[in-house]
Each structure stands twice: as C-alpha cells, then as structure tokens.
Amino acid sequence: MAGVYDNPEYYEIGFSFRDIAREVDLFEECFRRFSRVPVRSVLELGCGNSPHMEELSARGYQYHGLDQNRLMLQYARQKSRRIGANVKLFRRDMVAFSLRMKVDFVYVLLGSLHARNTKELRSHFDSVAKVLRNGGLYLLDWCVQYESPWAQEGGETWHMEREGVHVKVTVSWKVVDPVEQTFEETITLEVDDHGKCLTLEEKEIKRAIYPQEFLCIISSSGAFEFVGWWNNWDLSQPLEKAARIDRPIALLRRL
Numbered sequence: 001m002a003g004v005y006d007n008p009e010y011y012e013i014g015f016s017f018r019d020i021a022r023e024v025d026l027f028e029e030c031f032r033r034f035s036r037v038p039v040r041s042v043l044e045l046g047c048g049n050s051p052h053m054e055e056l057s058a059r060g061y062q063y064h065g066l067d068q069n070r071l072m073l074q075y076a077r078q079k080s081r082r083i084g085a086n087v088k089l090f091r092r093d094m095v096a097f098s099l100r101m102k103v104d105f106v107y108v109l110l111g112s113l114h115a116r117n118t119k120e121l122r123s124h125f126d127s128v129a130k131v132l133r134n135g136g137l138y139l140l141d142w143c144v145q146y147e148s149p150w151a152q153e154g155g156e157t158w159h160m161e162r163e164g165v166h167v168k169v170t171v172s173w174k175v176v177d178p179v180e181q182t183f184e185e186t187i188t189l190e191v192d193d194h195g196k197c198l199t200l201e202e203k204e205i206k207r208a209i210y211p212q213e214f215l216c217i218i219s220s221s222g223a224f225e226f227v228g229w230w231n232n233w234d235l236s237q238p239l240e241k242a243a244r245i246d247r248p249i250a251l252l253r254r255l
C-alpha cells in the first residue's frame with residue numbers, strides 16, 4: 001500500500017480543514033505577547049507540504065521547514081517557486097538535528113512530534129534549544145495528550161474535497177506498551193481523484209506525553225520555560241477552564 005507522506009498533494013487536501021490565516025494570526029499574537037525577541041524567522045518542524053509557508057512569507061517572515069520525507073520537501077520547494085518565496089528547507093530528523101543558524105520562532109503542528117521514547121523526546125528538545133534564539137518561542141499543537149490517545153475507539157474520520165478530488169481521512173490509535181506510553185498511530189487516506197481510487201496508509205509508533213510529565217521534562221531541560229497552554233488555538237481559552245479539549249496548543253520560551 002502506498003504511503004500517505006509520499007503523496008503530498010492528497011495529504012494537503014486531506015488536512016486542508018485548517019484556517020491558515022487565523023493560525024498565523026495566533027502566531028503573531030504570541031509574538032506580541034510572549035516573545036522576548038523580534039520575530040523575523042520561523043522554523044516549522046515536520047513541515048510536510050508547508051501549509052503556512054505562503055501566509056508567513058506574505059507577512060514578511062523568513063520561512064524555514066524541516067522534514068524527513070524527500071517528496072514532501074520537493075512538493076514544498078515547488079510551492080515556494082510558484083509563490084516566489086525565498087525559503088530554506090532541510091531534510092532532517094526532528095529527534096536530533098542541527099542547523100548552521102538560529103531562528104526566532106519554532107513550531108510543530110497536528111501532533112507531529114515524532115518521538116518514540118523518553119531519550120528521543122529529550123534529544124528533540126535539546127535540538128530545538130540549539131536552534132532557537134534566547135527569548136524565542138516554541139509552539140506545539142496537539143503534541144501533549146490530555147487523555148489516552150488510544151481511548152477513542154475507531155479513531156476520527158473526516159472528508160475533504162478540492163477541485164473534484166475527494167479524500168476521506170481516518171486517524172486511529174492503539175496501545176503498544178502502556179508502561180512505555182507508546183501507541184501506534186495509523187493515518188489512512190481514501191482518495192477518489194476523478195474516478196481514480198486509491199488507499200494510502202501510514203503507521204508510526206509514538207510516545208504519549210502527558211501534561212505534568214511535559215512540564216517536568218521542560219523544567220529539567222534547563223533550556224525552556226513554560227508560558228501556557230490553551231484550547232482550540234485561542235489565547236482566551238486556557239486549558240484549565242476547557243470543558244472539552246480540542247486542538248490544544250502549548251507554548252514554551254527559550255531561556
């Protein structure tokens with residue numbers, strides 16, 4: 001079965017439910033309220049098809065993207081040429097990476113923090129600390145689990161359509177090792193491209209990160225301070241007051 005990440009055009013359609021302009025508005029609100037450095041450069045980890053590239057570039061930010069998948073980076077590079085954006089893309093593993101530069105803001109979206117154990121998790125934060133300027137922010141979208149990720153039977157399913165291409169997305173989870181807090185995440189795309197039908201699938205082992213554990217890891221790193229966490233990409237909705245958690249974000253600041 002073909003892989004999801006090897007088909008960036010279908011992945012882009014399947015995950016196009018996001019309001020990109022609104023999300024960049026949130027970035028800028030975080031810059032104004034919490035960053036201790038002027039933000040001119042940004043780095044997206046697990047950037048994939050780089051959905052925020054165009055909006056960020058249009059607002060004057062230097063966009064950088066990091067991903068392991070060659071085809072995703074190729075797709076993002078073609079997009080940058082099409083929109084005339086001067087971007088930098090790197091083929092790296094987010095668990096352990098280095099760049100010959102520093103940036104003002106780092107973000108990772110849609111739970112794309114790909115760490116399989118505690119060692120990899122600590123290595124990830126060490127890598128981010130090395131590339132993020134002191135006083136800069138690191139935003140994580142849905143990377144902390146507030147309930148067991150395998151508790152929702154059947155996972156989640158939604159449908160997206162663009163220019164006659166229909167994509168049904170299913171994301172499901174199952175426990176691998178409850179002691180190690182690992183789970184298997186499966187992403188399935190069922191595509192109908194003007195009568196050409198295909199199914200794409202991606203499986204990955206991830207380590208669940210729970211809230212108080214997340215705070216302990218950040219505190220012990222010595223490189224970050226916890227700024228806050230909010231519900232549904234809304235700084236007026238602190239998670240502590242959320243009746244139902246959806247698209248939670250957490251924000252860290254480099255010390």
